[in-house]
Amino acid sequence: MEIRTRTAAARERGSGGDEGQVKVYTLQRGVWTAPSIDIYLAYNFTEQDRTISSFTACYWIREERFNNLSPHLSYALTDEKSNYLLFGNQGQILQSYLYGRIMSYASAQAPLYLEAWTPFCHVVTPETYTLYCRGRVVASGSLDSPGSLPLNGSFIIGQEQDSFAGGFHREQVLHGDIAQLNLWSRALSISEVKALAKCRMLGSGDLLNLDEDEPMEFGDTNFTFIDFEELCKPSYRYQVMPEIRKFQEAFTLCQVVNSSLAVPASQYDDLRFHQELQQFEDVCQPGSIYKFYIGITDEDQEGVWKDANTQISITYKNFKPGHPRGGSVLNCGQVLPDGLWSDTSCQTELCGTCHVEATEFLYLRGLCFKVDNMMKFRLGGYMGGRPVFRGFYFYVILWEESGQRWELRNTETNETMAWLVLLDLKQYPIGLHVWTAAMLLCGKPQGSTVPLSLSPCPDDRFMCKSGFCLDHEYRCNFRFDCQDGSDEDDCGVVVKDSTYRSHLPPRGPQDTTLLLTPSITLTRIANIDDIRMTLNLEFSVSPTWRDDRLDFNHLHSDFDTLIQEEETKGIWLPRVLLVNLEGGESKVLDQTVVVRTANQPVLPPVASVKRDLVYPGDVNNITIIQQYTATFTCLFDLYVYPFDVQECSIDLQLPWTYEGIVEFSRESGDALYTGQRNLALYTVKNVKFRPQEGPNKLSLKLELHRRQGVVLLSTFVPSVLILAVSWSTLFVKMEILNVRAIMSLTSLLVLYTLFANFSSTMPNTAAIKLIDVWFFFIIFLLFCNIMMHIFVTYAANRMAPKPAPEKGMLKVSPFQAFSEKQVEFSSQKVKFSAQKVMSTYRLFVLPPVFLFFTICFCLVVYLERRRIGMV
Numbered sequence: 001m002e003i004r005t006r007t008a009a010a011r012e013r014g015s016g017g018d019e020g021q022v023k024v025y026t027l028q029r030g031v032w033t034a035p036s037i038d039i040y041l042a043y044n045f046t047e048q049d050r051t052i053s054s055f056t057a058c059y060w061i062r063e064e065r066f067n068n069l070s071p072h073l074s075y076a077l078t079d080e081k082s083n084y085l086l087f088g089n090q091g092q093i094l095q096s097y098l099y100g101r102i103m104s105y106a107s108a109q110a111p112l113y114l115e116a117w118t119p120f121c122h123v124v125t126p127e128t129y130t131l132y133c134r135g136r137v138v139a140s141g142s143l144d145s146p147g148s149l150p151l152n153g154s155f156i157i158g159q160e161q162d163s164f165a166g167g168f169h170r171e172q173v174l175h176g177d178i179a180q181l182n183l184w185s186r187a188l189s190i191s192e193v194k195a196l197a198k199c200r201m202l203g204s205g206d207l208l209n210l211d212e213d214e215p216m217e218f219g220d221t222n223f224t225f226i227d228f229e230e231l232c233k234p235s236y237r238y239q240v241m242p243e244i245r246k247f248q249e250a251f252t253l254c255q256v257v258n259s260s261l262a263v264p265a266s267q268y269d270d271l272r273f274h275q276e277l278q279q280f281e282d283v284c285q286p287g288s289i290y291k292f293y294i295g296i297t298d299e300d301q302e303g304v305w306k307d308a309n310t311q312i313s314i315t316y317k318n319f320k321p322g323h324p325r326g327g328s329v330l331n332c333g334q335v336l337p338d339g340l341w342s343d344t345s346c347q348t349e350l351c352g353t354c355h356v357e358a359t360e361f362l363y364l365r366g367l368c369f370k371v372d373n374m375m376k377f378r379l380g381g382y383m384g385g386r387p388v389f390r391g392f393y394f395y396v397i398l399w400e401e402s403g404q405r406w407e408l409r410n411t412e413t414n415e416t417m418a419w420l421v422l423l424d425l426k427q428y429p430i431g432l433h434v435w436t437a438a439m440l441l442c443g444k445p446q447g448s449t450v451p452l453s454l455s456p457c458p459d460d461r462f463m464c465k466s467g468f469c470l471d472h473e474y475r476c477n478f479r480f481d482c483q484d485g486s487d488e489d490d491c492g493v494v495v496k497d498s499t500y501r502s503h504l505p506p507r508g509p510q511d512t513t514l515l516l517t518p519s520i521t522l523t524r525i526a527n528i529d530d531i532r533m534t535l536n537l538e539f540s541v542s543p544t545w546r547d548d549r550l551d552f553n554h555l556h557s558d559f560d561t562l563i564q565e566e567e568t569k570g571i572w573l574p575r576v577l578l579v580n581l582e583g584g585e586s587k588v589l590d591q592t593v594v595v596r597t598a599n600q601p602v603l604p605p606v607a608s609v610k611r612d613l614v615y616p617g618d619v620n621n622i623t624i625i626q627q628y629t630a631t632f633t634c635l636f637d638l639y640v641y642p643f644d645v646q647e648c649s650i651d652l653q654l655p656w657t658y659e660g661i662v663e664f665s666r667e668s669g670d671a672l673y674t675g676q677r678n679l680a681l682y683t684v685k686n687v688k689f690r691p692q693e694g695p696n697k698l699s700l701k702l703e704l705h706r707r708q709g710v711v712l713l714s715t716f717v718p719s720v721l722i723l724a725v726s727w728s729t730l731f732v733k734m735e736i737l738n739v740r741a742i743m744s745l746t747s748l749l750v751l752y753t754l755f756a757n758f759s760s761t762m763p764n765t766a767a768i769k770l771i772d773v774w775f776f777f778i779i780f781l782l783f784c785n786i787m788m789h790i791f792v793t794y795a796a797n798r799m800a801p802k803p804a805p806e807k808g809m810l811k812v813s814p815f816q817a818f819s820e821k822q823v824e825f826s827s828q829k830v831k832f833s834a835q836k837v838m839s840t841y842r843l844f845v846l847p848p849v850f851l852f853f854t855i856c857f858c859l860v861v862y863l864e865r866r867r868i869g870m871v
Contacts, residue, residue, distance in 0.1 A: 021225040022202070023211050027158040028175040029064050034412055035175070037168035039219030041157035043208065044165075050151045056184040057087065058121040058196055058203055059210075060231050063114050063176035066091050066373055066392045070174050071160040072120065073181075077153045079163040084153065086160060087122055088174075091373035091392070094138065096122065098129055099147035106131050106139040114378065114392060116235035116358035117179075119197040123187050124149075135197030151207070157181065157215065179231065181210035199232035235358035238262055238276040239379040239387055240292075242283045242351055243426040247332045250293050250352025251308055256430050256467045257379060258362055258456030259354040260309040261295030265316050274339035277353065281337060283385065284351035289337055293350045296333035298343075302326065305333065317341070354379065362389065362430075364397070364408075366452035366609040368442040375607060377454065389429075389454070397429060397454070408435070408452075417441055418450055430454050431467035432486075432609065453609045460603060462487065463611045472601075472613050476554035493595065494567045495551035495614065502572050505662050506547040509618075513695075514662045516543040516574055518669040519623075520650060520700045522687060525675060526629070528704065531763050533636045534582045535648055538589075538675075540627045543574050543664075544596070548618035555598035555615045560623075563593040573624050574662060579651040586630035596621045636763065640864045641771045642711030646682075646704040654696040663695035671700050682706055715758055715771065719778045722751045723850070726785045730842035734834055740789045748782040755779070770861060777853055781846065788841055792834050 028039050061072055068090070075085035086097035089112060096106035110133040112118050121132040126146045131139040154165040158174040161167055180196075182205030188196075195201035203209070241253055254261045264270035277292050284291040295308045303326065306313050320336060324343035332346040344350070361378040369375050373392045380390040384401035391397075394412045399405075406420045406429045418435040432453040437444050444450055457469035464470060464482035474481040476491035508514045519542040527536040550571065555561045563571075573593065578586050597620045601613040634648035654662060673687040682704040690699040726747040729740045755775040762769075 020202075020228050022179050022228050022231070023223050024177050024179040024226055025157070025210070025215075025221060025223045026177050027221055028173050029177070033175075035067065035170040035173045036219055037159065037170055037173070039173070039221055040159040040168070041178075041215040041217055041221065042165065043155040043157075043213070043215055045151040045153055045155060047151040051148045052151065052185045052207075053126045053146070053148045054124060054185070054187045055149055055207070056121060056123045056186065056188040056205075057182070058119070058184075058188070058193070058205075059181040060117050060119050060179045061112075061174075061176060062117045062179075062235075063112070063174070065114060065175045065390070065394065067173055067175060068171035069095070069160060070176075071156075071158065071172060072174065072178070074156040074159065074161045075149075075153050076156075076161040076164045077150060079167075082161045082163050082167060085149070087120070088160065091371055094131065094133070096129070096131060096139070098124065098143070099149075101144070103129055103131075103139070103141065105141040108139045110134075110138050113235070113358045115237070115380070117231045119180075119231070121188065121193045121196065123193070125187050132193050132197070135194040155208075179210065179226075180228075181205075181208065183208035199229055202228055237356050237380070238273050239354045239356050240276060240280045240284075240351060240382075241354060241387065242280045242385060244285060244349040244351055245426070246349055247293055247297070247308075247346040250350070251295065253352060253428070254295075254354040256456070257354060257356075257428070258360040259356040259379065261293065262353040262355040263295040263307050263309065263314065264318070265314075267316075267318075270316075270318055270339065273353070274335070277335060279382075280351065285349075290334055290342075290344060290348065291337070291350060292335045293352050294333040294335050294341060295355075296341075297331055297346070298324075299331040299346070302328070356380075360456070361392070362454050362456050363458075364389075364391070364395075364452060364454050365607050365611075366450060367607060369607055372606050387428075407438075415439060418452070420452075432463070432465045451609050453611075457611065459606055459611075461611070465489075473556065475612065477556065491554055492567060493552050493554055493561055493563045494571055495553060496549065496571070500549050500571075502570055505572050505574070505658070506545070506549055513660065514545060515665040516545050516654075516662060517621075517665045518543055518652070518689070518698050519672075520652075520670075520689075521672045521674060522650075522700070522702065523627075523674050525679060525684065528679070528682060530636060530761065532582075533634055533763055534631050535634055536629070536631045537650065538627070538629045539650065540625055541576055541652065542623050542625045543576060544621045544623040545574065546618055546621060547572065548616075550617035550622075552595055552615040552617065552620060553612045555595055555601075555613075555620065557598040560594040560596050561598075563595065563622075568593045574658075575655050576626075577653045577655060578628070578630060579653050580632050580649065582631040582633050586628050589627040589629060590625075591627070592625045594623050594625065596623050638762065638769050638771075640861050641762070641769050642706050642708050642715065643770075643861045643865060644706050645865070646706075647701055648704065649690065649702070650700045652698040652700075656696075659696060664692065664698045666692055666695075669698075673702065678707070680707075681710060715754070716774070718754055719751060719775065722747050722754070723778050723781055726782045727842065727846060729785065729789065730838055730846070734793065734838070737789065737793050741786070744782065744786040744789055748779065748786065751775070751779055751782060770857065770864075774857060781850065785846070788838065792838055795834065795837075 025041060027041070028035055057073060059072065063070060069088055070090070071086060071088035073085065073087045074083070076082040077084050081100055083097045084100050086095070088095050089110070092109050092112045094106060094108055094110050096103040106129070112133070119134055123130045123132070126143070128140065128142055130137060154161065156165070157178060159168045160172040162169065180203045182203035184205045185207050192201065196203055239259070241250065245253065251261045262273055264273045281291060296305045296314055297308050298305045300306065304313060305317065318339070318341050320340035320342055323341065324330065326343070329345050330343040332344055334342050334344045334350060336342055356379050361376045363375045364377050365375060374395065376392040377389045377397065379387050381388045384399040386399035389397035394410060395408065396411055397406060397408050400407045400419070403419070404421070404425065406422070407416045408418045409416050416438045418437050418441060420429050420433055420435045422429070432451060435450045435452045437446055437448050437450050439446050441450060453463055455463045455467040455469065457463040461469040462472050462475045464484055465486040466482065466484045468482060470481055470487055475487050478488070481487050505514055520539060521542065522537060522539045524538040525535060526538060598615060599619045601615050604610060604612060604614060632648065632650060634646060636646050638644055654664070669689055671688045673684060675684070677684045684702060685705055686701070686703045688701060690701050692698060726744050729743045732740045
């Protein structure tokens with residue numbers, strides 16, 4: 001047909017509908033229709049001298065199924081320039097050829113759904129190309145070189161040309177409808193494109209208008225007229241599930257097939273709904289007027305009817321006069337044979353009807369499909385009296401009534417690929433089931449079993465065996481979140497292949513030495529034995545590493561993921577030796593292996609039945625937590641006791657077989673103490689790693705600061721008090737030597753007993769301790785006190801003159817009286833001298849000596865603690 005200008009005659013010839021209606025051409029429709037190379041529409045442009053540099057092509061497409069390539073428009077100039085223009089899609093990926101060159105930036109995913117009208121506009125200028133879908137830009141870019149469109153070519157709708165007006169291929173055809181095809185000799189504005197997409201403007205191209213110009217029809221094509229506004233109405237269908245169920249069962253079934261229990265929202269919806277139900281009136285509850293549920297309920301509040309899917313009060317109602325009847329039992333909606341509504345018990349068994357949007361579909365996983373869209377299925381039509389699950393391409397799942405089984409078929413070859421028998425005939429092939437291969441299927445021989453799943457779950461969600469979807473965070477979390485409990489099945493964490501060897505350690509990054517990140521947590525100091533110089537400790541050793549030979553499932557970011565004991569036996573675990581054990585023995589209280597991170601999850605292959613996320617082993621940390629109780633040796637340095645600080649350690653070492661292969665990390669690691677810090681005799685401080693002596697050795701040190709208060713009260717204070725008692729004897733009268741001697745000697749014996757008892761609690765060492773020096777000095781002072789008492793008394797007695805003995809009655813001369821007075825004076829003088837010596841000793845010798853020694857003692861303690869870095 002030659003197209004040059006638009007005339008009234010042409011418009012009259014091409015228009016057969018009312019004003020505001022558009023013509024819809026149908027090509028290659030029918031689920032059982034094999035693609036044909038003889039069904040398409042064609043125009044021939046014969047304006048030899050006319051070339052346009054800017055143009056716009058707009059149209060509406062409603063595809064019934066996808067093909068390897070679904071060409072919308074194809075324009076050829078010659079056999080060599082057969083793809084001068086080509087606009088189409090491969091599934092939901094758009095594809096455009098302009099002037100014989102593919103527009104790589106136009107290979108974008110579009111919101112393209114089957115059985116739904118989708119508007120497209122291709123706007124071309126000498127410098128740019130812009131592709132609109134649903135009024136939005138999905139691809140835009142500049143042209144490598146300016147081009148133009150000669151109007152002397154073959155324009156084909158619905159097939160791709162490999163030669164001028166020919167060279168068609170059955171896998172490159174359009175299955176569906178096309179409407180409002182218009183071609184302008186100018187670039188439309190953005191506002192015009194949006195107006196076309198929103199049905200606010202009727203297209204009227206100056207080069208081509210499908211509503212007015214008559215194309216050449218090849219093969220079994222047909223057209224009809226619809227209202228222009230129909231193109232913009234929501235695309236949905238009603239699907240009757242012709243088995244009787246209770247309301248909740250019907251509601252759940254619609255959910256699991258990715259739809260909702262039908263609730264008409266307008267008179268138009270209600271009419272379509274009733275028309276769909278009429279074909280099953282003899283199937284659902286024959287002989288009864290109660291047949292079909294409608295998805296409304298007033299169970300929450302009597303008389304307030306809500307959409308059971310959204311829990312929102314409905315605005316459109318079509319109850320029969322006198323209905324609903326009300327009451328606490330009749331809480332669910334039903335449809336009567338005349339199309340009017342009523343109420344019924346939710347326990348009544350009726351048929352349900354699902355409201356299926358064009359954007360809602362299911363995934364069939366488990367087969368070796370070439371493209372992802374081949375996995376997509378949706379409810380569409382009936383076969384054998386039950387719904388058909390139609391694939392986006394040429395696969396269908398249907399009910400084979402004669403065999404009482406579900407079959408997966410290829411509609412192009414009409415071959416049965418697999419079949420499934422369900423014990424419950426009311427059940428659908430939703431969820432995970434084991435099918436039987438009816439032919440060689442993805443490498444599996446005929447008769448073998450093939451697990452297939454059909455569900456609405458997208459790639460990033462887990463599928464319960466029943467077909468319901470679940471977020472991955474609920475997978476294997478020790479709680480049943482799927483109704484069938486399948487989310488807690490198959491909860492193994494470790495994924496490894498046949499090449500894995502558990503006795504070989506993994507390599508580090510870039511084939512380097514594997515680094516173990518050490519972590520030691522000291523939980524309790526059970527006992528400190530000063531005599532044996534040992535510590536009994538409870539602690540955990542937790543080295544962390546990565547194994548790039550492993551993958552993981554079911555990891556959680558909010559808590560550690562436990563690897564079960566059965567799985568740990570099959571993976572490599574590091575060995576860590578405890579070196580400084582007392583007696584060489586330790587006791588393992590518990591051993592746990594966990595994965596502590598959940599980094600970089602990878603979606604499983606899109607066609608895989610198993611929908612668990614995979615976490616690579618090279619970016620996720622494995623930790624083995626070994627809890628021990630053991631007694632360690634510790635060399636106590638008691639020189640500055642009781643002001644001593646003991647440094648003990650837990651010494652670790654890797655086996656010699658790890659040398660050059662596995663090492664402790666020098667840059668990272670954790671040393672923790674979670675127990676009580678203030679013990680009976682010590683305070684625990686500075687728990688940390690020592691500088692490493694080598695790559696295979698590690699030492700955790702802890703400082704035990706002795707609590708001086710207890711020791712001071714039990715040693716220093718008593719010794720000072722005993723010294724004070726001994727010092728007090730220096731104030732007793734010179735005449736009562738017995739009292740002074742007994743008190744001093746008792747003080748010495750008590751102090752010695754205290755020293756002996758204290759020494760029995762200390763380890764036997766050849767080295768002299770400062771506490772020994774203290775006791776020795778106090779004992780020495782007590783000894784000096786005793787000596788002072790004895791020698792001062794002795795000296796006083798020796799120096800005192802003795803009176804003459806009495807021999808009867810003698811007359812005493814004056815000189816004799818004077819002599820007696822002189823003796824008495826000399827005795828008093830000697831006594832005064834002894835008291836003076838004693839007073840000098842007790843005030844000016846003993847206290848200064850004790851004070852000087854105490855200062856020196858404290859200074860030595862301070863210097864020694866500073867030397868070892870404790871001050």
